[in-house]
Amino acid sequence: MEVDKAILETLQPSRFLSFTIPNPNPTLNPSLASPLIRIAVLDSPIQPSSPLIPSVAAMIVPKHRESDWIFSTESGHLQLLLSSPNIQRLILIGQEQQPIINGSSSSSIYRRWIDPDSLNNLEISLKPLVIALSPKSYFHNENLEVPFLCYEDNIVCSLVLEKCIGNFVGEMLVEDVEIEGSDQSREFRRRLRFKRMPNLVQTEIRIVPNKVSCLDSVDIGSNSMEFSPDLGVLVHAYLVPMVASLALIGSCIEKYVESGLRPKALCLGVGGGALVGFLKTQLDFEVVGVEVDEEVLRVARKYFGLEDGDLVRVHVRDGMEFMDRLAHGDVGNIVPQFDVIMVDLDSDDPRNGVSAPPIEFFRRDVLLAARSVLRESGIFVINVIPQSRSFYEKLIHEFREVFPELYEINVGNVENFVLIAAKALPCSSSSSDSENKFLTKLRLAISGAYMDSINRIGDASN
Structure with missing residues (x-):
């Protein structure tokens, strides 16, 4: 999809654009190494009460979460924007989504990867692109800085078990995740999420690995690893x-x-x-x-x-x-x-x-x-x-x-x-x-x- 840069020079409430471009630096950082990168731009549905300089921010999509509905859908993008107060435009930059095979994207397990120095260099290299995607009014008084937001949650690794469609709720998925334990212990959960509200976990339960004596050997992505629900404890906050x-x-x-x-x-x-x-x-x-x-x-x-x-x-x-x-x-x-x-x-x-x-x-x-x-x-x-x-x-x-x-x-x-x-x-x-x-x-x-x-x-x- 080709995008006329002129339409990005102004804000338009609820406008959502998604397109791919050649990766300007495919060898700079492994978290953004695909030949094409996906750009998604969303303008806030909430107009500022006064004609102030619009607030713009960018975010790099975590590697292997490019197909996660949080980052790949307009509804997920909107929830990210609404959770960042006073942002009028949020720009997401990530690797091109993995191809669809037999009705679902190829099952690449997500494992958290953070290298602060490498990430900082990547943000610097993307600065010209982000500036080009910002409204003209943002650069009043020669402001040439667009902050990068960092997406943080408690997921260490995750694997989608199934995607399906309900007649009422629409698309949904079940995933197993490992989350950060409060006392350095390993915690495994199973989650249900809906595409219409991907940032909201509908159901979360604790799961325990079958026939494992040592949690250090547990790998969510292993084909031989099976988990059972633990119904004796509630883990959802409310x-x-x-x-x-x-x-x-x-x-x-x-x-x-x-x-x-x-x-x-x-x-x-x-x-x-x-x-x-x-x-x-x-x-x-x-x-x-x-x-x-x-x-x-x-x-x-x-x-x-x-x-x-x-x-x-x-x-x-x-x-x-x-x-x-x-x-x-x-x-x-x-x-x-x-x-x-x-x-x-x-x-x-x-x-x-x-x-x-x-x-x-x-x-x-x-x-x-x-x-x-x-x-x-x-x-x-x-x-x-x-x-x-x-x-x-x-x-x-x-x-x-x-x-x-x-x-x-x-x-x-x-x-x-x-x-x-x-x-x-x-x-x-x-x-x-x-x-x-x-x-x-x-x-x-x-x-x-x-x-x-x-x-x-x-x-x-x-």
């Missing part, structure tokens, strides 16, 4: 605080268990099934899961250890529609009396960046349906990734119109909050927490994390 919310109703659950009943959970958004599996195996819940895409469930069963049975029933349906049918008694084999509803659904519009839950959860009829299928002591737990503070405050306002008691847990990762809505004040108990078998089990299952970090949200009118 899932532990979601489960910790059960501490609010621990006394009520204990009473049900003592009378021979199992606690019941409704999970809207199954994904790979990490939360569903944990509630069943670690806390002895009966779980009803709802997932909109059958292909996601196939992947969950094949790669993430999801098992349907008497204690886990999964339905293929829109979560809000299913909850409405429950509220009206239209799901004949399910008694709509849940101890907890857990919602793990994100917005499917990448133009707004990563956000959760979908805007439809602001609707009063949705909240009333949720309230009606809960026990009197039940709670409604939602993973929230707010677009802005006003988004979060509006969500709280709408929930307060239906639920008298609201609580929150700050996940501590800047992005997520867990919002908890209750029909009534938490039930009290004459016994201490140490005598409550369910709370003891809960504390052991999640190492007590977040159980003491549940904060009541006061009424704004008081």
Whole structure:
């Protein structure tokens, strides 16, 4: 694709261009050694509030991640741009993508490679190219410097296991990754990602190598290496605080268990099934899961250890529609009396960046349906990734119109909050927490994390 340089002289909101050019320095750096290099230019959809000099930045795509949707798609590029405040144009430079063979790109394993000196020389050599791709107004006052951003995540190496397409979520992939361990130990994970929001990990579980006595010998890229899901631990940052919310109703659950009943959970958004599996195996819940895409469930069963049975029933349906049918008694084999509803659904519009839950959860009829299928002591737990503070405050306002008691847990990762809505004040108990078998089990299952970090949200009118 030939590009008229003149069109790059001005900013145009949401304009995205992708093209290849001959590599000006193919022998300078092994991370950019292909004969052709791919250039992608994206202008921010958000126009600056004042006519200031536009902020421009460039980024070199990590070697062997050229086909990663984070760098190869417009939606991934947009999320990179939106995560860099005040950037009006982001330029990505990387090796030409690997050819497509039998429906998927050749399986080159990614291994992190960083050489600061070599990378600095590469950035210097690319300076004329980056300047040529910048808007003319950027060089007001003879500014000739374009900063290079460095993409950083915790992945040491990765390998895509499968790419497939769902009728609702579109393209998705399953990958095994090794991540940086917090204590120098090796950590292996399996992830599910959607192309429409590639920077967001939909499901992440810990995996353990089969028949290996020493982790030093483990190689994700080895054809003989097999891993098994570890369903006994939650590794996704917000899932532990979601489960910790059960501490609010621990006394009520204990009473049900003592009378021979199992606690019941409704999970809207199954994904790979990490939360569903944990509630069943670690806390002895009966779980009803709802997932909109059958292909996601196939992947969950094949790669993430999801098992349907008497204690886990999964339905293929829109979560809000299913909850409405429950509220009206239209799901004949399910008694709509849940101890907890857990919602793990994100917005499917990448133009707004990563956000959760979908805007439809602001609707009063949705909240009333949720309230009606809960026990009197039940709670409604939602993973929230707010677009802005006003988004979060509006969500709280709408929930307060239906639920008298609201609580929150700050996940501590800047992005997520867990919002908890209750029909009534938490039930009290004459016994201490140490005598409550369910709370003891809960504390052991999640190492007590977040159980003491549940904060009541006061009424704004008081």
